Amino acid sequence: MSVEVYYDDDADLGLIQAKKVAVIGYGSQGHAHALSLRDSGVDVVIGLPVGSKSRPKAEEQGLRVLTPAEAAAEADVIMILAPDTAQRSLYAEAIAPNLAPGKAVFFGHGFNIRYDLIKAPADVDVAMVAPKGPGHLVRRQYVDGKGVPCLVAVEQDATGTAFQLALSYAKGIGGTRAGAIKTTFKEETETDLFGEQAVLCGGAAALVQTGFEVLTEAGYAPEVAYFECLHELKLIVDLMYEGGIARMRYSVSDTAEYGDLSRGPRVVDARVKEEMRKILSEIQSGEFAREWVAEDEAGRPNFAKWRAEGAVHPIEETGQKLRNMMSWVDRPITETA
Numbered sequence: 001m002s003v004e005v006y007y008d009d010d011a012d013l014g015l016i017q018a019k020k021v022a023v024i025g026y027g028s029q030g031h032a033h034a035l036s037l038r039d040s041g042v043d044v045v046i047g048l049p050v051g052s053k054s055r056p057k058a059e060e061q062g063l064r065v066l067t068p069a070e071a072a073a074e075a076d077v078i079m080i081l082a083p084d085t086a087q088r089s090l091y092a093e094a095i096a097p098n099l100a101p102g103k104a105v106f107f108g109h110g111f112n113i114r115y116d117l118i119k120a121p122a123d124v125d126v127a128m129v130a131p132k133g134p135g136h137l138v139r140r141q142y143v144d145g146k147g148v149p150c151l152v153a154v155e156q157d158a159t160g161t162a163f164q165l166a167l168s169y170a171k172g173i174g175g176t177r178a179g180a181i182k183t184t185f186k187e188e189t190e191t192d193l194f195g196e197q198a199v200l201c202g203g204a205a206a207l208v209q210t211g212f213e214v215l216t217e218a219g220y221a222p223e224v225a226y227f228e229c230l231h232e233l234k235l236i237v238d239l240m241y242e243g244g245i246a247r248m249r250y251s252v253s254d255t256a257e258y259g260d261l262s263r264g265p266r267v268v269d270a271r272v273k274e275e276m277r278k279i280l281s282e283i284q285s286g287e288f289a290r291e292w293v294a295e296d297e298a299g300r301p302n303f304a305k306w307r308a309e310g311a312v313h314p315i316e317e318t319g320q321k322l323r324n325m326m327s328w329v330d331r332p333i334t335e336t337a
């Protein structure tokens with residue numbers, strides 16, 4: 001099955017420049033979309049609740065900030081970049097009452113549409129522009145003249161132009177510099193959740209922490225274990241990013257490559273693969289979504305407990321100390337104006 005990939009020349013920036021865009025939320029993705037759209041010549045307004053701690057940041061960066069309802073009322077395109085768990089009530093209270101035929105509701109991730117938490121009226125466009133990277137890097141890449149690839153999807157095409165408009169939006173945030181892939185809300189949501197749970201965040205964090213624990217519990221210095229299991233991972237992944245696993249294997253020693261080929265499959269073995277399949281089926285069945293929505297409604301007790309446990313894992317203290325010695329590594333996460 002081949003996918004359709006769109007680049008800058010396939011997208012007409014004029015389509016989004018002709019609209020007023022409300023970006024609702026000014027966090028990781030919100031600030032990146034808003035600032036890059038503005039720099040691409042788009043008329044942007046930010047929607048944030050009164051008292052939101054993001055308000056001063058957006059205002060300092062020269063953006064006009066209204067409440068979500070006011071921003072939605074003014075805009076032709078409403079991009080929802082509040083947390084996934086906040087979107088359902090935000091939509092019901094502030095966005096739905098301010099929709100009109102021909103407007104567009106956009107998402108940066110398909111969670112609320114895929115799991116039927118939001119249902120838009122038939123006369124509006126519903127589309128998605130989902131960058132495949134953290135918001136702060138989406139902005140950094142845009143500023144550096146590069147881009148983070150995006151997934152673009154249309155759930156509802158009331159105007160007949162929803163896809164071209166979404167592609168134009170993707171161009172405005174630098175996505176079509178790297179490539180925008182046409183997909184569906186279902187595919188984006190399920191693969192994004194799987195990727196972050198099994199590989200990118202959950203899998204990688206557990207791999208790093210466990211490797212660090214094995215070395216330090218065996219008596220090796222935490223500093224050596226940190227460099228080995230965390231710091232160097234970025235350098236190894238950089239090679240994979242640039243030229244695939246093959247380039248990484250080309251660059252490491254034969255000894256490392258033999259260890260990789262002979263031991264890697266023992267670490268990520270058939271049991272791990274089976275667990276990954278289970279994780280995927282919980283996503284596909286909606287079990288994960290129900291669990292996460294219930295956890296959020298209960299005040300996030302497990303989330304808070306696990307987050308606190310992670311924050312005091314010994315690798316964090318060791319890392320903090322070592323990163324302080326490498327000024328070029330500890331690059332603060334800033335909202336690049």
Ligand SMILES: NC(=O)C1=CN([C@@H]2O[C@H](COP(=O)(O)OP(=O)(O)OC[C@H]3O[C@@H](n4cnc5c(N)ncnc54)[C@H](OP(=O)(O)O)[C@@H]3O)[C@@H](O)[C@H]2O)C=CC1
Pocket residue numbers: 024025026027028029030047048049051052053054055068080081082083084086090108109130131132133134135136
């Ligand atoms: N983080 C990422 O890089 C990626 C995120 N996404 C998707 O983008 C969306 C946004 O996620 P992310 O950027 O991580 O979110 P963040 O948690 O970083 O930021 C959320 C923003 O929304 C604001 N907010 C909170 N509640 C409301 C509300 N009820 N109404 C309006 N604004 C509100 C917050 O304000 P305050 O400061 O007051 O809390 C904050 O500005 C999600 O759908 C996510 O899945 C997709 C790809 C990557």
Ligand SMILES: CC[C@](O)(C(C)=O)C(=O)O
Pocket residue numbers: 131132133134135192195196200201
């Ligand atoms: C990998 C995590 C992510 O899906 C992302 C940055 O793409 C997210 O939801 O933040």
Ligand SMILES: [Mg+2]
Pocket residue numbers: 131132133192196
């Ligand atoms: Mg993602």
Ligand SMILES: [Mg+2]
Pocket residue numbers: 109192193196
């Ligand atoms: Mg995600």
